[in-house]
Structure formats: C-alpha cells, structure tokens
Amino acid sequence: MHLALKVTDLTVHYDAIPVLWDINLEVPCGKFVGILGPNGAGKSTFIQALLGFIPKVSGNILFSGHHLSKIQRKLAYMPQRASIDWDFPITVKELVAMGRFNRLGLFKRAQEHDKKVCRDALELVELLPFADRQISKLSGGQQQRLFLARAIAQEADIYFLDEPLSGVDHASEDIIMNILRTMQLQNKTIFMVHHDLNTAAKFFDWAILLNLRLVASGPMGKVFVPHLLQEAYGKSLLLYDEVARLAEKRAALPQKGTL
Amino acid sequence: MTHLAEYFTDSVLRAPTIVTSLVCFVTALLGTFIVLRKEALIGEVFSHMALPGVLLALVAAHFLCPDNELQTVLLVFGGAFIFTFLGALFISFLKRKDKLASDPAMSFSLVSFFGLGLLLLSGLQQDFPSLYRSSENYLFGQAATLDDSYILIYSILALLIIGVSLLFFRPIKVLIFDEVFARVIGIRRKTIEAILFFCVVLACVMGLKSVGVVLIASMLIFPAITAREFTKSIGAQFVLSGFFGLISGLLGVIFSYEFSLRLSLQTGRAISLPLGPMIVVVAFLLLVAALVFSPRQGFFLRFVRRWTFSFRCEQENLLKAIWKYCSSRDQKRISKQELNEIYPAKFFSLFFLMHKKWLKKVSQNEYELTSEGILRGRTIVRLHRLWEVYLVKFCKMPKDRVHPSAEEMEHILTKEIEEELDRTLGYPKLDPHKQPIPEQEARVYESLLRP
Numbered sequence: 001m002h003l004a005l006k007v008t009d010l011t012v013h014y015d016a017i018p019v020l021w022d023i024n025l026e027v028p029c030g031k032f033v034g035i036l037g038p039n040g041a042g043k044s045t046f047i048q049a050l051l052g053f054i055p056k057v058s059g060n061i062l063f064s065g066h067h068l069s070k071i072q073r074k075l076a077y078m079p080q081r082a083s084i085d086w087d088f089p090i091t092v093k094e095l096v097a098m099g100r101f102n103r104l105g106l107f108k109r110a111q112e113h114d115k116k117v118c119r120d121a122l123e124l125v126e127l128l129p130f131a132d133r134q135i136s137k138l139s140g141g142q143q144q145r146l147f148l149a150r151a152i153a154q155e156a157d158i159y160f161l162d163e164p165l166s167g168v169d170h171a172s173e174d175i176i177m178n179i180l181r182t183m184q185l186q187n188k189t190i191f192m193v194h195h196d197l198n199t200a201a202k203f204f205d206w207a208i209l210l211n212l213r214l215v216a217s218g219p220m221g222k223v224f225v226p227h228l229l230q231e232a233y234g235k236s237l238l239l240y241d242e243v244a245r246l247a248e249k250r251a252a253l254p255q256k257g258t259l
Numbered sequence: 260m261t262h263l264a265e266y267f268t269d270s271v272l273r274a275p276t277i278v279t280s281l282v283c284f285v286t287a288l289l290g291t292f293i294v295l296r297k298e299a300l301i302g303e304v305f306s307h308m309a310l311p312g313v314l315l316a317l318v319a320a321h322f323l324c325p326d327n328e329l330q331t332v333l334l335v336f337g338g339a340f341i342f343t344f345l346g347a348l349f350i351s352f353l354k355r356k357d358k359l360a361s362d363p364a365m366s367f368s369l370v371s372f373f374g375l376g377l378l379l380l381s382g383l384q385q386d387f388p389s390l391y392r393s394s395e396n397y398l399f400g401q402a403a404t405l406d407d408s409y410i411l412i413y414s415i416l417a418l419l420i421i422g423v424s425l426l427f428f429r430p431i432k433v434l435i436f437d438e439v440f441a442r443v444i445g446i447r448r449k450t451i452e453a454i455l456f457f458c459v460v461l462a463c464v465m466g467l468k469s470v471g472v473v474l475i476a477s478m479l480i481f482p483a484i485t486a487r488e489f490t491k492s493i494g495a496q497f498v499l500s501g502f503f504g505l506i507s508g509l510l511g512v513i514f515s516y517e518f519s520l521r522l523s524l525q526t527g528r529a530i531s532l533p534l535g536p537m538i539v540v541v542a543f544l545l546l547v548a549a550l551v552f553s554p555r556q557g558f559f560l561r562f563v564r565r566w567t568f569s570f571r572c573e574q575e576n577l578l579k580a581i582w583k584y585c586s587s588r589d590q591k592r593i594s595k596q597e598l599n600e601i602y603p604a605k606f607f608s609l610f611f612l613m614h615k616k617w618l619k620k621v622s623q624n625e626y627e628l629t630s631e632g633i634l635r636g637r638t639i640v641r642l643h644r645l646w647e648v649y650l651v652k653f654c655k656m657p658k659d660r661v662h663p664s665a666e667e668m669e670h671i672l673t674k675e676i677e678e679e680l681d682r683t684l685g686y687p688k689l690d691p692h693k694q695p696i697p698e699q700e701a702r703v704y705e706s707l708l709r710p
Contacts, residue, residue, distance in 0.1 A: 053442060077443045088295065088436050089493045098433060102444035106430050134491035150440075 287504020582636025
C-alpha cells in the first residue's frame, strides 16, 4: 500500500511555545482524512507545517515518499475563507486560472488544455455562469466552491483543505462534499480540517485526532471512539494551555540572548 | 492655444512633455500593485527617503564633475536610488526583526531618512548656496530644464520598468492576492517583492527633475484608484491606471504651459504655474469624476437608477389605478374627470403611459386601456396581492402591515419569482384582505382563446 503522507517526529514552535509536538503518523493513498480536534489544537498549524509555511523544529515529512520540494506541484491547498481579500479586482475565471500556474510556471501562456481544465472545474462546482463576476459578487458558499475549483484545476494528488465548510450554505456543502467524494474515487488523498464532530463520522474514512500532540490516527472506526475523543476534547489538556499562556507572557519580556 | 502636436515636435516643449508623460505612465502602472498591497503610503515614504541620497550625490558631483550636467543627473539618480533602496530594506528589516506593523515601520523610516536629509540640507544652505538652489530642481521638479538628452535616459528607465512588471506580472499578482497560495505553487516571496520594490524605487527616482520626487507619490495612488472604479480585474486595472497616469501627465503639461502663458499675458508679469502640482490637480479631478460617474459605485449612476425606479413606480401606480377603476366597472374607457378623481396625474405620466402603448386617447375627453395596458395593470395588482399573501402566510406578518411592502415589491418582482410564489402558495385566489388575485397572463390568454 502506498503512503500519501508519512510524518516522523514533527515538532512545531511559535517562538518558544511548542504548538505541536512529536507527531508520528502514516496515511495511505486515496483516503479522505479528517483532521479533528478542539479549538486551538493546532489543526491548521499542522497543515501549514506540512506544507512548509511554518518552520518546523524537527521532524521529517514525506509525501508519497518524496520531500516537499520535489513534489510541491502535486499538492493543492485551499485556505480558510477569512484570509482572502474579497475586494481584490479578480474575476472568478481568473482565480481558477491561477490553479494552472504551478504547471505553467511564471511565464508560459495558458494553452487550450489549461482553459478546458479550468472550465471543467468551474462547471463541476456549478459556477460556470458566474465566470466573469468579480469574486465579492458571490455568496459565501459560492466563494468556497470557487476556491475548491482552483484546487481542482491544480490537478494535484494530495489536497489540503482548511475548513472548507465553515460559513457555507447547505446546497454548497452538498456540492462540495460530492465533489470531494468523487475525487477520492480517483485515488486522490484529501486532508480536511473539520470541527463539526456530528458530521465527521459521515464524511471521512480516516481521522487524525489532534490536541497539540497526536491523540490518534487511523481508520475512522478505530479513531472515532469515545475514549479517544474524550482524550482529545477533554479537559486534561487545559493545564497545558494555561502554562503555554504563561510562557507567552514571559516571552513578551526581553528574551534570553537579546539582552 | 498651442496645437497638441506641437507639444511633441517643438524643440523646447517636447522633452518636458514626453518625459513627464512617461514618468506618470510607468508610475501609475506600478500604482496598481502598490494600492492593492494596501501600501499606498510607500510612494510618499520612498520619495522622502531619497532626500539624503540626492543631496550627497549633488555634493559629490560638485567635486567630481562640476560642469557636466548629464553626469550630475546620473549621479543624483544613483544616489537617490541607493538611499531609497536602503530605506526599503530598512523597512522590511524592521517589519521582520522587530515585528513592527507596516505603517509604523514605514513612518519610522521616512522620518529617520528625511531628518537626515534635512540636516544635510541646512549644511548645504550654508556651505554651498548654489547647490542648495539646484537641489530644489530635483525635489520639486523643474521639467522646463529638461532637454532632448533626457528623453533617452527616461525612455530606457521606463522601458525597464514596463518590461520587468510585465514579465513578473503573474507572480506579483498571485503574491498580492494570496500569499499562501503563492508559496504552495513555489513563488519566492522575497525575490518578487525585491523586484517590485526595485521598480517602485526606480519610478520614484524618475520623479526627480521631472514631476518632482515629492509629488510623484500621487501618481502611485490616484490613477490606480481611478482605474479600480471601472474594472473588476487586475490586468485591466493595470492598463487603465497607466492610461490615466499618462493622461494626467499630458494634461498637466498642457495646462501648466497654457495657463502660465495666459496669466502672464493678462497680468503682464511672468507667471509660471508649476508642473508637478498641476499634474496632481488633474489626477485628482479625474478621480473625482470617476467616483461620480463610475459604474461600480458612482453617485451619478446610483442617482439615475433611483430616479428611474421612482419614475417607473409612479407611472405603474397610475396604470394600476386606472386598471382597478375600469375593471371594477367592466369598462375599458375612463374620462378625464374620473381620472382626476381617482389619481390626480400629471400630464407627463399620462403621456408616458400612451408612449408605452398601455393607454390611448380615444376622444378629447376620454382615454382607453389597450390590451397590453390591461395585462400590465393586472400583473401589477397580481404581484401586489401575491406578495401580501406570502408575507402573511410565511413571514407571519399581520394583515394590516403588509400593504406598504407590497406597494414596492409589485414593481420589482420578476416573472420567475411570480411563478415561484404562485406555486409555493398553492395558487391562491384571494389576498389577505379577501380581494381576488387576478390570474396570470398565460391563463388569461387561454381563457380568451376558449370558445
């Protein structure tokens, strides 16, 4: 069985405060993976560390057996809605076309094939009629689908989605989930940060349960069990939070070495 | 009045005209990026940071090449460029190391460099009064002193900026819009930002001697905002911004020359209106015009839209009144007196209904509803009553409060919504006030066709 992701000894710090420690896990190809955990558990941080946005203190990360730099073009990332400037002068069509830039490089012009891929992606998320709109002229659900379309246009093997269902209407949620399931059938591996435990069991077939450290990782049936959920969402880790906050206050004072 | 072509052919006028237009054009192009990065202040910052560079270069030129003006200019360009670029590095250093936000980092650097410049300036004033005077040419621009040799220098610089910004347009765009995505697809943020800063610094340096390094900052902002009003895509904004910059520069030259000439003739004194401020004024007026007339959020269009809507409401209300009156009496005609009683209409409203062919005049004293008029009147009443049913049934509004909303919605609801409403409500026959809801057009036609 091929591994889509293999993480060994991953530790991530924000300044002096560890936000994820000592994470070891393996995920096979073609899984729909839910990244679950309470608020502040480091779910987004985990994805961002995997993709190299945040420097890691230690650890080794392999995607399909390769390092990030070798396989960057096969990875797609869909950001949280909030991080986008919706007033930016860009149309729906142009935004999806961005998905092709990883293949085209910086200077090559889009070919007929690229245009077709973009058109198909827009059609899939049911946004083709809005192709010429500026992006702020879409509803919240449509905006989320638009970014999904961009990720699809990347034709990646591994997808990382950061809460794609937050602030999304019911119709859009159905469309998005249907597309993701179809993608899974094409042997794509999908990682999705998700916070709603009620729907998690229905959506995913693999789960990564996080709370600053790895609580569990594995097939949904084995991970999504009461005692592990209790461990991830329970109060036992509140103490750590408290200490981390204290450490943060201390860090606001001059740090060692800068004095 | 000087002919437009003369600005490009006359041996005195052509250099200032061409150079100024070029400078405004390329600066405005870059302005799109700067404004979208929400760093509109950067032009102001860069231009102030150039001051010590300009002064040091002038002093150096005084000793190195005292009589060669071209070399002096190149030296000043170099000095300004080095200092501004150092300043840009300083800003990004502050942001990275001290975790300062963008604006305190920028204003801190501006003040430090400008303070240094002012110190040098006062020293210059005492020791080299002639240099002090010529420094003003650079800071506030003295386009009239430009001659043909400058056209080449400025063209090369302009081509460089245009070329670089076109070549890197795609990574710059992605980086400004979605930094994280840019990283995922392997765009190097630092490299691209350095390239962008290089271009902006170069553009600010070009402002030296032409528009004035202080006022060039306006060219980074005004045209880009003006262009934003008319576009929904960054590429279009880029081109249009350049166009508005070009226009501002060109009109600035023409106005400053023409007005100076006229004022001097009229007053008999030599009056010269400075070019830099004139360009800023033109750019500002263009922006105001764009804000008023733009399709995006222009006051003018919004006003027109509101006015046409209220106009239409008024006409449709009149038609509705006539239709109600006629249908309750099972007649098609209405006399002037009756009309005045039910709806004291203005002459113009009646004229409009006749123009729309909803009403026709059959005799001196009588009007008649056409079949289209009947249909339209019927639809308005139908929409009104359907909406009332909807509000009462689904929004649980009290019966006596639904009328005002329906009074407005009857002019807005479309045919599709009408059908949807009808279906959702289960084809009601009566409105909440027990008045009949007229049938839909199609069914009216059907009943007419039936024997």
